[in-house]
Amino acid sequence: MQPAGDEEAAPKQRVQDEIRRDIIFGSLPPGTRVTETALATKYGISRVPVREALRALEAEGFVESKPYAGSTVSKIPVDDAEDLFFVREALESATARRAARRAAAQFDSGAPSSEWWNARKLLAGILDEGDAAVAQNRLDLLPELNIRFHLGIAELSGSSSLTALLRQIAGKIEWLYATDVDNRGKESWGEHRSIIAAIDAGNFADAEKLMANHVHQSKEGYLDRFSTEQS
Amino acid sequence: MQPAGDEEAAPKQRVQDEIRRDIIFGSLPPGTRVTETALATKYGISRVPVREALRALEAEGFVESKPYAGSTVSKIPVDDAEDLFFVREALESATARRAARRAAAQFDSGAPSSEWWNARKLLAGILDEGDAAVAQNRLDLLPELNIRFHLGIAELSGSSSLTALLRQIAGKIEWLYATDVDNRGKESWGEHRSIIAAIDAGNFADAEKLMANHVHQSKEGYLDRFSTEQS
DNA sequence: TTACGCTATTTTGTATACAAAGCTACGAGC
DNA sequence: GCTCGTAGCTTTGTATACAAAATAGCGTAA
Missing domain, CATH: 1.10.10.10 (Winged helix-like DNA-binding domain superfamily/Winged helix DNA-binding domain)
Known part of the structure; x- marks a missing residue:
């Protein structure tokens, strides 16, 4: 296979x-x-x-x-990007929180479901791929890996509704990410491990906070870089 | 015309x-x-x-x-509906806030732009239509009017990005609304006027809070009614 | 009787052909 | 010389025809 x-x-x-x-x-x-x-x-x-x-x-x-x-x-006006980050922060805080809760529930109830386990393994592979890409300075690979990571978290949350909504804006997120990957790509990718750690530990408060921060940092980085250019 | x-x-x-x-x-x-x-x-x-x-x-x-x-x-599982309300609360709080800010800016800078004015007039018409529907007990007309109202607020915010995102979930909102219109339709519609009033007054803090409450009430009403049924 | 495999039908995916709408450019009239 | 109208062309929207995949049903064998 x-x-x-x-x-x-x-x-x-x-x-x-x-x-x-x-x-x-x-x-x-x-x-x-x-x-x-x-x-x-x-x-x-x-x-x-x-x-x-x-x-x-x-x-x-x-x-x-x-x-x-x-x-x-389409064009991406800067203030539209800001709105997108705003929605994303709300959306992804929720997915991270739910993912952590669900992880805890999986372990509490004996054996994790195969569906959950598959999603978790997929995420592990994505993390490794991303680390390898960073190590080899292949930043061009990060945009796709980044979006697959965040969609992976959504899958892990078990909420098909949140996943569907995130998928709706996933493309635009990747678009913004690609324009800023040279600036914040490496640092941003490094934050992913700590988010996963909080989720695995079932620490939903930390997971939510870390994810909110992660998105917020991306937003700040993007705005700092592009708010003056106004293409 | x-x-x-x-x-x-x-x-x-x-x-x-x-x-x-x-x-x-x-x-x-x-x-x-x-x-x-x-x-x-x-x-x-x-x-x-x-x-x-x-x-x-x-x-x-x-x-x-x-x-x-x-x-x-598709099916609408109850917990998915909860996610939808969650995202909607974040999204629409933002549109209401921006709409109020923009309204204030329109009046501060002398004459309102024709684009803004058209959107505002459209909204006034929707409000009147809805009131008439409520008076005649034509609750079946409310779902469409409701979504047009909320999209109208988004238009008024001037953020095409927020509008596009709201439009993405507008259909599902109407779907949920239609299932609960007998329960909360009248009361819900009545809250719209106060939201508009806050926006017109440029009171962005109130506008945001009223909208957040408005959506939150809808959520509570829906969940109270359907959380036990589990179709 | 039940499980497996094959075929036949249904349904989606794609290609080609035609119709309708919009845009451009040229020319006539003012 | 400028403007308005019209004809031609380009492009999208829709209909029909064909190919590929999947499901369902039936028959056979264990």
Whole structure:
């Protein structure tokens, strides 16, 4: 059994990830006009899956579309980023707290459920991957790993609702993270271990506080860096 | 010029609203399996716009889809509803606060911008409509009016990011609201005027607190009613 | 009787073809 | 010379046709 991710995804999913990646890493700058036919020919597929991918990216906030007028890559105004961090802080404090409570419950009730254990193992792998990336100075790998870590915490919380909400804004978080990874990437990644430790210990108060701080630091770092530029 | 909403929408948008409505008001109970062909024939259109509508509803959390396995109407577990209220409280406290700040800024700087003024007038109309609905005991009209009110506050805040996030969960909010409208609909609607008053007065602390309370009350009411049923 | 495997049907995913709407550019009229 | 209207083109929206995957049902064998 090979690890998930190697299996070739469906065309729709593939182009969706590809386009999002192009937006996050700058190949498609904000304001760019994207046409369905161009993307279809570029990726060698029909317009139908391209349309679906664009609609999904629209829901994630990466592109904006108007009927019969096409799609353009969204901009990230600085104050919008601030709002995003604000919501994220509330959301992720909650996931961390619940994850810690659930961890404690798992151990209290004898054997942990296989679902919980799988999520926990996945998270361990992500942490190791991230540490390796930091050690090799491959900061370009961190944005995706970062979002997988935070979604992993949400999974661990057991709340499908919180997970779904976080997933909604995950793309934008990765986008912001990618623009600031050179600045705070290493330090930010280092904070992840202590969050996990608090969760494993069932210390929900610490888990919540550490996560809130973690997000808050990211926010401050981002705003310090970009609040004066105003692209 | 007739009010927006009377103009016949595009088929995709139309079926999307129709399906959502059917889910919210119970014609399509949670767990129901929905097939594209059935919906297509039902609404007399092709499968393509149906697919897009389903994908959008999936993003809103109304249906869940797996590749080649179809879509089913989502369930609303009670604890997921609690999470939703939690996020909503954080989100809407922020929109109310910003709306109040912005209102004060509009008046301080001489003449209000036409954009702000339009949003404010829209909100006034919604409030009147809601009051009329309450007076005539047409509680079935309240869910939609309620969500339009809260989105209106978000518009008034001027933060497109917060508005977009709220819009993401607006459907589910309406869904929960519809299940509890008989219980708390009238009382809940009455609280809206005081929130607007605080915003108009530029009293951001009160606006934030009133909104937080408003959402909190809804949460308590919902949980009191449904926490024991566990459908 | 029950469990396993195969086939047939259903349903989703994708490709191509056509219709409708918007945008651009050119030309006529003021 | 400028403006408004119109024709052509580009692009999105929708319909139909075909391919791939999964599920369900039936039959066979243990």
